[in-house]
Amino acid sequence: MRLEEIVTTSASIGETSSRRTKIELIAECLRRLGPEEVPIAVAFLSGGLPQGTIGVGWASLRDRPRPADEASIELVGVDAAFERIRTATGAGSQKARRRELAALLGAATETEQEFLARLLMGELRQGALEGIVVEGVAVSVGVHPAEVRRALMVAGDLGVVASAAITGGEAGLQGLRLEVLRPVSPMLAQTASDAADALARIHPAEVEWKLDGVRLQVHVSAGDVRAFARTLADVTDRVPEIVEEVSRLRLDSAILDGEAIALRPDGRPHPFQVTGSRFASRVDVEGQRTSVPLSPFFFDLLHVDGEDLTDRPTAERVTLLEARLPASLRVPRMIAEDAGTADRFLDDALAHGHEGVMVKSLDAPYEAGRRGAAWLKVKRAHTLDLVVLAVEWGHGRRQGWLSNLHLGARDPAGGFVMLGKTFKGMTDEMLAWQTERLLTLETSREGNVVHVRPALVVEVAFDGLQASPRYPAGVALRFARVKGYRHDKRPEDADTIDEVLAIFASTSAG
Secondary structure, eight states: BBBHHHHHHHHHHOOOOHEEEEHHHHHHHTTOOOOHHHHHHHHHHTOOOOOOOOSSSSSHHHHHOOOOOOOOBBHHHHHHHHHHHHHHTTTTTTHHHHHHHHHHHTTTOOOHHHHHHHTTTOOOOOOOHHHHHHHHHHHHHOOOOHHHHHHHHHHHHHHHHHHHHHHHHHHHHOOOOOTTTTTOOOOEEEEOOOOOHHHHHHEEEEEEEOOSSEEEEEEEEEEEEEEEETTBBGGGGOOOHHHHHTTSSOOOOEEEEEEEEEEETTTTBBOOHHHHHHHHOSSSHHHHHHHHEEEEEEEEEEEEETOTTTTTTTHHHHHHHHHOOGGGGGGOOESSSSSSHHHHHHHHHHTTOOOEEEEEETOOOOTTTTTEEEEEEESEEEEEEEEEEHHHHHHGGGGEEEEEEEEEOOOOOOOOOEEEEEOOOHHHHHHEEEEEEHHHHHEEEEEEEEEOOOEEEEEEEEEEEEEEEEEETTTESSSOOOEOOOTTTTTGOOBBBHHHHHHHHHHHOO
């Protein structure tokens, strides 16, 4: 298939607001693909690349070659060019990457150039979100969407799932199983306003400390230990102390879900930005493991000794976890029958420097990749994971640094909705880092404001939300301050505007 057909399908998807029409357009496109083209098309229609990011910045796309008069690029050819760009290393690699990109764009028509540029910058907002593509895959082969979602849960890669569906139908999907050393999409939580709200929705419940760390999934297979981030990226080389600690456990085959966190000598957590920076860094890892060691705390067991546990209830999975791991490697937990008990446990978590508690259904399976109602997070302080949309140059002591962040929540229909600005809570180190990083994401300037590609997620604490006609959703953050950048999260993991409005409604009621 030619790239032109994907571009046309993408444009048609963007022109309709009908979910059903979007799904049918995707299904029709998928039916025309060869097996090797399916993962590429699925990624492109979802607004991403099979390779993830390949290191192409906005500056590389400003001066494009003259577009081709006729469409001729094959889909597999585009993917191969992206792969060559991604893997170019060593002396002369920058020139080779620019040459490869120029050749690809020079062979593309004007509309194809625009599509590729938006795709590379993560700005392809045609409305084909992953959930719609999942349904498109299901319709294309005549299976129920639940079958595709189940396969995606264990495979963690929509391209792999789509290929299995296209080539093998329902049998191909059912053949996908959870595999050790292949990361699983993490189960996510909804928010409860307080312990009473959580216990009213889940009762009785397991309550555990909510650590202010980064999500970590650790796989063990016959002595091989691999660690994966929330994004499913392999981060084994970044957390050697955790790999060594898990290697000492008596586990032959296992998948553990938990958190990595940097603790002070007294056992209290460092600020999240310390944990986040250490986890994201690939520089002098051996030195950093001594100065800022990461500690693992696990709360779930998804697989053990050849058995998939994801369909087993929480209570059974945790019992097996307790039998295999010492208390020093487990998140503290308890069973709460009432809100008062949960509140006291929450107070204990806060007293130890952590951010709240998780309230979990004892009967729920592990719903990988879903933000279901079986897990609820409870925090006393309001925080949101928001996306940086733009930034302003600082004044006075911050002259020369990009300082005031424009923050947006994710719109499930596509794009982001601005909620306010903040320059508070930033260290000099953070200001220097974000200035350098945000300039690489720059898309345009308007006076003192630098508009950037929505690629960075930042955790923001705030005192509340207030009605505001200045912003599109009609609400704005009050006294927002930065807790730290969430290097472990992608823009699609940010909190949604629906969640923000739900917080506003609950706090302004009465």
